[in-house]
Amino acid sequence: MSKSPVKAITQAYLEKVAMRYLERYSASTASLRRVLLRRVEGAVRLGLSDGVAEALMVEPLILRLQAMGLLDDFRYAEGKAASLLGRGRSMRAIRHYLQDRGVAAENIDPVLSGLAAEDEEGSPDLQAARNYARKRRLGPHRPGSERSLHRLRDLAALGRAGFSWAVAQAVIDAEEE
16 A cells, blocks of 8 residues: 655645644654654655745644644643653653653653652652563562572663663562562
């Protein structure tokens, strides 16, 4: 199945593309902007337009979607951070993920602070590391005979995942759950 042909870029076409994208994906402002500008670049490559006027249509559309509440970087960061934390990603890895998606620090910092405040144990990283270890069968989730053989490897895996040495040790050296 091939891609549909690139059409002439109009305001209505860009709105349709944006709405379809937002229906399918949770998106940051920067990621939607990239999607729309790629459509404009496709039209330029095919010689359908020079791209200048079309590229200027993208920013007002994004502002309108933000005003309508359909595009909200803070809400996107909240949902994505909670999801990633539940899947065993460290706070550091979550910060980098959101930054890579173009979310501003003014949206990331309160979200991560909120996650830390919600955690009754005081460290969201500790629970995320436990989830990561369970998924990967590290530390207490290995058979007892293999735990000591793979201790350093397990600590290194948690370190590469962005967890601190203290958190990694607490998880790997914990008794079986």
